[in-house]
Amino acid sequence: MIENVDLSLVDWSRAQFALTAIYHWLFVPLTLGLSFIVAMMETIYVKTGKEEWKRMTRFWMTLFGINFAIGVATGIILEFEFGTNWSNYSWFVGDIFGAPLAIEGILAFFLESTFVAVMFFGWNKVSKKFHLASTWLVAIGANLSALWILVANAWMQNPVGMTFNPDTARNEMVNFWAVLFNPVAVDKFLHTIFSGFLLASVFVMGISAWFMLKKREEWLTKRSILIAAVFGLLSSLMVAFTGDMSAKTLAKVQPVKFAAMEALYDGSKDAGLVAFGVLKKSDEKILEKKEVKDFAMKIRIPGLLSIMTGGSRDVFVPGIRDLISYGDSVRNILSISEMMQRGLYAKEVLNDYKRAKMLNDKEQAEIIKNEYFGSRTFLEENFRYFGYAFLNSPEDAVPNVPVAFYTFHLMVMLGFFFILVCMIALFLLYRGSLQKNKWFLWVALLSIPLVYICSEAGWVTAEMGRQPWIIQDLMPVSVAVSQISPGAVMTTFILFAVLFTALLAAEVSIMVKQIKTGPKH
Amino acid sequence: MISYIFLQHYWWMIVSLLASLLVFLLFVQGGQTMIFRLPGNESQKTMIINTLGRKWEFTFTTLVTFGGAFFASFPLFYATSFGGAYWVWIAILFSFIIQAVAYEYRSKPANVLGKKTFDIFLYLNGALGPFLLGTAVATFFTGSYFSLNYMNNVLWATPFHGLEALLDGRNIALGLAVLFLAKTNGLLYIINSIEDEDLLIRARNKLIFNSIAFLAFFLIFLVSILLSKGFAVSGNGSIVMENFKYLHNLLQMPVVLVFFLAGVGSVLWGIGTSVFKGRRDSIWYTGAGTIAVVFSLFLIAGFNNTAFYPSIYDLNSSLTISKAASSKFTLTTMFYVSFIIPFVVAYIWYAWKSINNRKITEEEMKEDVHVY
Numbered sequence: 001m002i003e004n005v006d007l008s009l010v011d012w013s014r015a016q017f018a019l020t021a022i023y024h025w026l027f028v029p030l031t032l033g034l035s036f037i038v039a040m041m042e043t044i045y046v047k048t049g050k051e052e053w054k055r056m057t058r059f060w061m062t063l064f065g066i067n068f069a070i071g072v073a074t075g076i077i078l079e080f081e082f083g084t085n086w087s088n089y090s091w092f093v094g095d096i097f098g099a100p101l102a103i104e105g106i107l108a109f110f111l112e113s114t115f116v117a118v119m120f121f122g123w124n125k126v127s128k129k130f131h132l133a134s135t136w137l138v139a140i141g142a143n144l145s146a147l148w149i150l151v152a153n154a155w156m157q158n159p160v161g162m163t164f165n166p167d168t169a170r171n172e173m174v175n176f177w178a179v180l181f182n183p184v185a186v187d188k189f190l191h192t193i194f195s196g197f198l199l200a201s202v203f204v205m206g207i208s209a210w211f212m213l214k215k216r217e218e219w220l221t222k223r224s225i226l227i228a229a230v231f232g233l234l235s236s237l238m239v240a241f242t243g244d245m246s247a248k249t250l251a252k253v254q255p256v257k258f259a260a261m262e263a264l265y266d267g268s269k270d271a272g273l274v275a276f277g278v279l280k281k282s283d284e285k286i287l288e289k290k291e292v293k294d295f296a297m298k299i300r301i302p303g304l305l306s307i308m309t310g311g312s313r314d315v316f317v318p319g320i321r322d323l324i325s326y327g328d329s330v331r332n333i334l335s336i337s338e339m340m341q342r343g344l345y346a347k348e349v350l351n352d353y354k355r356a357k358m359l360n361d362k363e364q365a366e367i368i369k370n371e372y373f374g375s376r377t378f379l380e381e382n383f384r385y386f387g388y389a390f391l392n393s394p395e396d397a398v399p400n401v402p403v404a405f406y407t408f409h410l411m412v413m414l415g416f417f418f419i420l421v422c423m424i425a426l427f428l429l430y431r432g433s434l435q436k437n438k439w440f441l442w443v444a445l446l447s448i449p450l451v452y453i454c455s456e457a458g459w460v461t462a463e464m465g466r467q468p469w470i471i472q473d474l475m476p477v478s479v480a481v482s483q484i485s486p487g488a489v490m491t492t493f494i495l496f497a498v499l500f501t502a503l504l505a506a507e508v509s510i511m512v513k514q515i516k517t518g519p520k521h
Numbered sequence: 522m523i524s525y526i527f528l529q530h531y532w533w534m535i536v537s538l539l540a541s542l543l544v545f546l547l548f549v550q551g552g553q554t555m556i557f558r559l560p561g562n563e564s565q566k567t568m569i570i571n572t573l574g575r576k577w578e579f580t581f582t583t584l585v586t587f588g589g590a591f592f593a594s595f596p597l598f599y600a601t602s603f604g605g606a607y608w609v610w611i612a613i614l615f616s617f618i619i620q621a622v623a624y625e626y627r628s629k630p631a632n633v634l635g636k637k638t639f640d641i642f643l644y645l646n647g648a649l650g651p652f653l654l655g656t657a658v659a660t661f662f663t664g665s666y667f668s669l670n671y672m673n674n675v676l677w678a679t680p681f682h683g684l685e686a687l688l689d690g691r692n693i694a695l696g697l698a699v700l701f702l703a704k705t706n707g708l709l710y711i712i713n714s715i716e717d718e719d720l721l722i723r724a725r726n727k728l729i730f731n732s733i734a735f736l737a738f739f740l741i742f743l744v745s746i747l748l749s750k751g752f753a754v755s756g757n758g759s760i761v762m763e764n765f766k767y768l769h770n771l772l773q774m775p776v777v778l779v780f781f782l783a784g785v786g787s788v789l790w791g792i793g794t795s796v797f798k799g800r801r802d803s804i805w806y807t808g809a810g811t812i813a814v815v816f817s818l819f820l821i822a823g824f825n826n827t828a829f830y831p832s833i834y835d836l837n838s839s840l841t842i843s844k845a846a847s848s849k850f851t852l853t854t855m856f857y858v859s860f861i862i863p864f865v866v867a868y869i870w871y872a873w874k875s876i877n878n879r880k881i882t883e884e885e886m887k888e889d890v891h892v893y
Contacts, residue, residue, distance in 0.1 A: 062891075065625055065891070066625060066626070066629070068625075069621050069622045069624070069625035069626070070621070070622050072578075072581065072621045073617075073618045073619075073620075073621035073622050074618070075585075076581070076584070076585055076588075076614065076617055076618065076621075077614055077618065079585060079588055079589065079592075080588055080603060080610060080614055082592070082599075082603075083588075083592065083599045083600060083602070083603025083604055083610070084603045084604060084607055084610050084611060084614075085604070086604075087599075087600040087601070087603060087604020087605070087674070087675055088600070088604075088672075088674050090592065090596055090599050090600035090603070090604065091596055091597055091600035091601075091672075091673050091674065094592060094593075094596025094597070094599060094600060094847070095596060095847045095848050095851050096851070097592075098589070098592035098593035098594070098596050098599070098847065098851075099593045099847075099851055099854060099855060099858075101588075101589040101592055101593060102586070102589040102590045102592065102593035102594070102855060102858070103589075103593075103855075103858055104589060105582070105585050105586030105588075105589040105590065106586060106589075106590075106858060106859070106861060106862065106865060107858075107861065109582045109585055109586060110582055110586070110865050110869060111865075111868075112582075113578035113579060113581070113582040114578075114579075114868060114869050114872045114873075115872060116578060117575055117576075117578060117872065117876055118872050118875060118876060120891040121575055121876055121890060121891055122875065122876060123890060123891075124888065124890060125875060125876055125878060125879075126875045126876075130875065134872070165848070168673065169671070169672040169673050170596075170673070172847075172848035172850065172851065173848065173850050173851045173854070174850055176850075176854045354671050354672075357671075358671065482603075482604035482605075482607070482675075483604070483674070483675070483676055483677070484604075484607050484677075484682060485680070488607060488608070488682065492611050495615070499615075499618065499619070502633070502634060503618075503622055505633050506622070506626055506632050506633040506634055507622075507626075509631045509632065509633045510626060510629045510630070510631055510632050510633075512631070513629070513630050513631035514629070517630075
């Protein structure tokens with residue numbers, strides 16, 4: 001393992017991956033949701049035979065196409081960056097992590113790319129039903145693709161279904177179903193796709209509201225809003241439900257991240273949920289290095305955090321300092337200090353094994369292999385904390401609290417706001433007064449940037465909140481990085497940043513122009 | 522019970538098949554290099570771009586799946602080559618990013634960068650993509666400069682991180698061979714798919730030069746690797762240099778030899794029938810031949826006790842399919858997943874046929890369809 005890594009290399013590598021992921025996630029959620037909305041519209045067209053529905057379908061399909069292309073472009077880089085920038089990671093867990101990526105390609109990408117061609121070019125070439133089936137298959141393909149990449153991501157957050165092979169110095173998969181049905185994967189997949197559906201619904205409502213404000217395309221936009229509001233409301237409720245599921249799982253598998261999201265330093269029974277809060281500096285330190293962030297003000301719902309995580313106000317919710325010093329005996333979570341000791345021990349055993357192999361001391365190597373790596377006890381009680389061996393202090397296991405706290409709370413607040421937006425849209429449609437309520441049309445339009453912020457904030461919480469880990473407890477980012485010069489990564493970061501920004505500008509400009517032009521007659 | 526060795530070889534064959542399909546599908550890139558000089562007018566240019574543009578997703582998806590399959594089945598290669606030969610892979614990625622948006626955005630109003638810029642993106646992807654992929658694959662035969670430490674982490678021995686491959690003439694030869702093959706296949710695909718007499722004549726004229734260039738560079742590469750030393754795995758597992766290793770591989774694996782010769786024959790037949798007999802459907806002969814030749818080259822690189830990703834810096838760091846492979850469990854899981862591939866091929870074929878049921882014409886470009 002690389003022991004003395006240049007931190008600027010780690011930072012630039014992280015920055016490049018974050019840049020790519022943030023850009024990629026600007027486009028993917030719209031693809032996930034809009035593909036289903038378009039499929040629903042086309043289904044109505046095929047059922048009713050009304051040309052207006054076809055016109056509506058094709059309008060939203062055009063916007064889908066503009067967004068889809070750039071999503072594909074940014075997606076390929078993410079896959080390859082695991083190799084180019086995180087090569088140690090790629091080897092250490094490639095045996096497990098690579099499989100979902102390959103399955104994604106075989107099962108999902110081909111489905112999506114094959115039928116997207118029929119969807120765009122097949123209007124006059126294939127039957128109505130075949131075209132409709134293609135549109136649905138694109139939607140299914142896009143969401144299947146999300147499934148596999150999220151299975152891979154969830155495994156990084158909660159590594160399961162594997163064992164360590166000291167000869168190859170890597171983790172190897174032993175249970176595919178454990179990887180696929182990892183509780184984090186289930187939560188993450190559902191939460192992510194429903195958030196994509198919600199984003200697309202808000203997008204459709206917002207654009208339609210703009211048409212209404214301009215008094216254009218009344219027939220088309222009213223129906224678009226109806227479909228989007230129903231789809232959006234159902235999705236937003238599912239987002240809230242799956243978010244709650246995620247929080248419960250997180251409290252068990254990533255307790256430090258969970259505590260950081262709540263800026264909870266000292267745990268307690270009857271712990272309250274901070275609905276809104278502003279953090280401020282304080283003189284207090286967690287241990288020696290990292291500062292404790294105090295609340296300048298907060299709105300707290302008493303007992304709710306204990307109820308959410310354990311079903312009762314009597315449940316103790318550990319804070320960051322508890323996790324560092326004591327862990328959580330109820331959930332069988334060790335203290336970080338203890339995990340560091342166990343990780344160091346695991347590393348020592350691995351080094352002894354590698355030394356024996358290098359000296360060709362077969363007998364000693366065999367003894368270590370059988371006694372330690374052949375024992376479930378050693379693997380489960382020591383090696384699973386291998387990554388802690390690379391931390392200098394227990395504080396290193398604490399992520400950036402303000403980032404985790406603010407992005408999480410922003411996501412939650414906006415999530416509830418969109419439930420309200422969808423409900424009001426349906427209410428006004430039911431009353432037949434949607435067009436008269438211009439204030440709401442403006443709210444719907446302005447919700448478009450907000451839903452993107454909400455969506456990105458969710459990913460920042462997930463990824464920044466799990467730092468310093470690239471694989472929870474097993475590998476910190478500093479150990480996973482490829483040995484390239486920081487200057488090289490900085491150069492490619494700048495190149496990607498310039499290119500992505502130019503392409504984003506082109507995408508937004510084209511999209512705005514197409515919207516202003518409106519559906520073709 | 523499926524043996525581990527069988528699975529390693531099976532997955533090498535799957536990766537080889539994906540690589541060969543990718544090289545065939547690079548006809549899209551090859552065609553893109555001709556969007557400025559082949560068409561005689563704007564209408565022909567639109568037809569060419571729309572013909573190729575309806576297939577770009579397949580090439581792109583095959584590249585992504587090729588990467589994913591390599592990661593899943595041979596993660597040590599993924600970690601070593603991608604993390605080491607950084608600049609080569611980043612350049613390849615860059616060339617593909619600019620392609621993905623270029624088709625969709627080029628003719629859209631308010632596209633900020635202008636139509637010409639997006640057309641240049643297509644050209645750059647067309648020229649750089651095949652050349653760099655060919656150069657990278659040539660290092661499977663000529664070697665790279667890296668070593669692996671005791672944790673199998675890669676340390677690249679040159680500061681150029683892969684760009685040094687451009688200093689080896691054999692790598693350049695394969696890069697150019699793949700580029701001119703892509704151009705040849707691109708021309709044949711255009712001949713097959715577009716209904717325009719003038720464009721047909723123009724494409725045939727260009728076909729002669731491009732196919733000769735392809736054959737010349739391919740021959741240079743082939744002769745040089747067949748006659749040079751190769752990276753063999755000795756009885757004790759260490760890597761040694763063996764004279765005529767790749768020639769031996771070809772001769773010691775008669776099935777691969779037959780595949781290779783049939784592939785070469787099919788490529789030549791396709792080019793010949795298009796140039797001399799005026800056939801329109803020759804792409805399918807050169808396409809099938811391309812797949813067979815690339816497939817057999819990959820088998821020569823990886824089978825028969827050969828290091829498929831050799832290191833000239835530290836011979837024993839070279840990667841063989843057994844050293845680089847995933848665990849038996851993962852390969853077995855992926856083995857079952859691979860059973861879906863025939864189904865995928867079937868629906869691709871059906872959808873492709875449905876979209877290509879008639880040739881592209883100037884009239885169609887004026888119809889109310891999705892036009893790039």
